[in-house]
Every structure is written in C-alpha cells, then in structure tokens.
Amino acid sequence: MIEPFDDTFFMKRALQEAETAFEKNEIPIGAVIVVNNQIIARAHNLTETLNDVTAHAEMQAITAAANFLGGKYLIDCTLYVTIEPCQMCAGALFWSQISRIVYGARDEKRGCINLNTQLHPKTNMIGGILSEECSQLLKRFFIEKRNLN
Amino acid sequence: MIEPFDDTFFMKRALQEAETAFEKNEIPIGAVIVVNNQIIARAHNLTETLNDVTAHAEMQAITAAANFLGGKYLIDCTLYVTIEPCQMCAGALFWSQISRIVYGARDEKRGCINLNTQLHPKTNMIGGILSEECSQLLKRFFIEKRNLN
Numbered sequence: 435m436i437e438p439f440d441d442t443f444f445m446k447r448a449l450q451e452a453e454t455a456f457e458k459n460e461i462p463i464g465a466v467i468v469v470n471n472q473i474i475a476r477a478h479n480l481t482e483t484l485n486d487v488t489a490h491a492e493m494q495a496i497t498a499a500a501n502f503l504g505g506k507y508l509i510d511c512t513l514y515v516t517i518e519p520c521q522m523c524a525g526a527l528f529w530s531q532i533s534r535i536v537y538g539a540r541d542e543k544r545g546c547i548n549l550n551t552q553l554h555p556k557t558n559m560i561g562g563i564l565s566e567e568c569s570q571l572l573k574r575f576f577i578e579k580r581n582l583n
Numbered sequence: 584m585i586e587p588f589d590d591t592f593f594m595k596r597a598l599q600e601a602e603t604a605f606e607k608n609e610i611p612i613g614a615v616i617v618v619n620n621q622i623i624a625r626a627h628n629l630t631e632t633l634n635d636v637t638a639h640a641e642m643q644a645i646t647a648a649a650n651f652l653g654g655k656y657l658i659d660c661t662l663y664v665t666i667e668p669c670q671m672c673a674g675a676l677f678w679s680q681i682s683r684i685v686y687g688a689r690d691e692k693r694g695c696i697n698l699n700t701q702l703h704p705k706t707n708m709i710g711g712i713l714s715e716e717c718s719q720l721l722k723r724f725f726i727e728k729r730n731l732n
Contacts, residue, residue, distance in 0.1 A: 445584045486646050487678035497635050521700055522674025529636035529671065551670055552687045552698055577609075 439471040441514070441536050445563045448538070451478040451491065452571055458483060458498040460570045465510065465515040466493035467499040467532075474511070491515060492523035496530050508532040508546040509556075516568040518545035518561060528554045535559040538568030588620040590663070590685050596710040597663040597687070600627040600640065601720055607632060610721045614664040615641035616648040616657065618680075623660070624648040640664060641672035645679050657681040658705075665717040667694035667710060677703045684708040687717030 435504055451464025455478035467475040477494035481487055481556050500506045512534040519537065520526060524546035527535060531554050540561060542548055553559060593615055600613025604627035616624040626643035630636055641664055649655045661683040668676060668686065673695035676684060680703050689710060693699055702708060 436645060481678075486649050487655050488642055488646055488675050493637055497725060498639055500635050504634065506636050520674060520678075522671055522678065525669060525671025525674050525700070526637050529630075529669075549697060549701055551674070561671065 437527040441560075441563045443534065444468050444473070444512070444514045445516070445538055445568075447473060447476070448491075448516050449564060449567055449571070451476055452516045452534060452568070455479045455491070456571060456575055460540040462575050463491045463515065463517050465513060466494040467495045467511050467551050469499075469503075470510045474502040483510050488522070490520065492519050493526055496526050496532075500530070506530065512536060514563075516564075517572065518547060519551075520544050521546055521549045524553060527557065528563050530554075531556050533557065536563055537561040538563055539565045539572070590709075590712045593617050593622070593661070593663045594685065594687055594717075596625070596664070597665050598624060598713060598716060598720070600625055600646045601717070604628045604640070605720060605724055612640045612664065612666050612726050614644040614662060616644045616660050618648075618652075623651040623704050624699050635680075637671070639669065639672050640703045642675055642729035645675050647683075649679070655679065661685060663712075665713075666690050666721065667696060668697050668700075669693050670695055670700040673702060676706065677701060679703075680705050684704065685712055686710040687712055688714045688721070 447466045448464045452462040456462035460479045464478045469522040475498035477490045477491045480489040508530040516538040518541040596615045597613045601611040605611035609628045624644040624647035628640045629638040657679040665687040667690040667728045708709040
C-alpha cells in the first residue's frame with residue numbers, strides 16, 4: 435500500500451530526524467519543511483555537536499529551505515517538527531512568513547504557545563500529530579541520560 | 584584621552600557593525616559580544632545577503648561567541664546591540680544564559696519587551712545607550728530605501 439502524503443507521513447520523516455539526533459546524544463527533536471508534498475529541508479537538533487544554542491532543528495530547517503528556494507520567505511511551506519517550537523524558533527518562523535506549522539507534542543514549559551510568542555498572521559499552526567511517539571522519544575532520552583549519570 | 588571601556592564604548596563598536604550592514608544594503612543593525620572588556624564576537628544583519636531570516640546580528644554574534652569560548656553558554660558575557668532584540672533573538676539569548684544585554688534604541692513593534700519574550704533569570708537587560716544614533720541610522724536607511732523606490 436502506498437502511504438499517502440498527509441501530516442502523519444511527513445511527521446514520521448521529522449521523527450526519523452529526531453531519532454538521528456538521539457543517536458548523536460542530542461535532545462531528540464527533528465524537523466522537515468515541505469512544499470507541494472516535497473521535502474526541501476531536513477534537520478535535527480545539533481546544539482551539543484555544534485556548541486551552539488541556536489542550532490535547533492527548526493532553525494537549521496528554515497535556513498536550508500530558504501537556501502533551496504533561493505528566497506528567505508517560506509510561502510506555501512509547511513514545517514513539521516516533533517516538539518512545539520520554542521520562542522526562538524517561533525520568532526524565526528514569524529520572520530519567514532511560513533504558511534503552516536505542524537508540531538507533534540506540546541512543550542508546556544518552553545513552547546511558544548504558553549510563552550505567547552507572536553506568529554505571523556499568514557501562519558497557521560496545528561499540533562498533536564504523532565504526539566505520543568514524539569514525546570516518548572524525548573522521555574526515553576532523558577531517562578537514559580539520568581541513568582548514565 | 585583614552586576612551587574607557589564602558590557601555591558607550593562598546594555600543595560604538597556595535598554601531599560600526601550597523602554601519603557596515605548599511606553599506607551592504609542590509610537593515611543596519613549591529614552587535615558585539617564582550618567578556619572581560621574584550622570583544623569576542625562582531626556581527627551585523629545579513630538577512631538579504633544570506634537570504635536567511637535567521638541571520639540577525641545577534642544570532643550570528645551568539646554563534647561566534649560560543650565558538651570563541653568553546654561552549655554554548657555565554658556566562659559573564661554582555662551583548663551590545665544597536666536595536667532592542669526581536670523575539671527570535673531574545674529567545675536565542677534565553678538559551679545562551681547570557682549575563683547582560685545592552686541595546687541602543689527600542690523597537691516598539693517587533694522588540695522583545697512589548698512582545699513579552701521570556702529572558703533567562705540570569706540575564707539583565709538595559710537599553711538607551713546611544714539610542715539616538717542607533718535609531719537615526721535605521722531611519723536614514725528606510726528614508727533612502729523609500730527614495731530609491
């Protein structure tokens with residue numbers, strides 16, 4: 435059976451990115467950016483590897499997608515990200531004027547919803563796609579970390 | 584007379600960066616990061632040149648300072664930036680745990696103060712250093728832009 439191109443399909447690709455981050459001992463968050471059912475950017479959190487707090491999956495994906503498109507505005511693009519964006523990433527997404535944000539699991543503490551980060555009026559955001567898988571991966575990471583220390 | 588190392592001294596360096604951005608036809612905002620009176624990062628807005636909404640002066644300065652320090656937390660560092668940081672940059676500064684933020688002019692519309700972006704509890708922010716020079720440079724840029732179009 436051919437998998438249709440729906441939000442679950444692309445969130446699975448973001449989850450694969452998150453798993454790659456996990457294998458690198460990075461907080462496992464992944465993202466892809468899609469336009470016309472084509473993935474134009476894939477990225478995962480690399481803050482430890484790059485020693486850089488700005489190296490969140492979404493930030494790298496925004497830069498990569500703009501590079502692919504040859505323009506800085508992500509019109510008609512959808513970002514899929516396994517965890518709700520933080521205020522830095524939501525702030526970057528504001529500037530990008532991205533059309534759609536789809537996140538997996540909520541981040542009640544550091545996420546843009548509870549912190550009231552302003553999104554662009556052209557941007558729609560939905561959440562809860564593969565929420566359980568996205569949050570379980572994160573929980574497993576922190577449990578393994580704790581057991582090692 | 585030797586100029587002392589005070590906030591005005593370092594804001595002048597940030598203004599030099601902003602002037603460099605102006606010459607490149609970039610919105611003229613500049614930043615430097617300082618630790619122990621030493622400038623460890625200099626950057627200016629490059630969003631047009633790099634076709635990348637994330638290429639604000641502060642973001643590049645954070646990455647460069649972390650690279651210089653060999654660690655991602657900007658403890659004991661001060662960021663000087665000519666205009667109040669936006670929510671993306673303030674969000675990045677949150678993650679960096681920077682000790683101090685000094686901005687020149689306010690940004691009432693897109694700045695982190697009116698948008699209530701959360702700063703790290705370890706971070707102190709002050710503003711108004713060379714405010715007039717910082718905002719005049721920005722105003723001159725937009726007037727020249729308008730006259731060209």
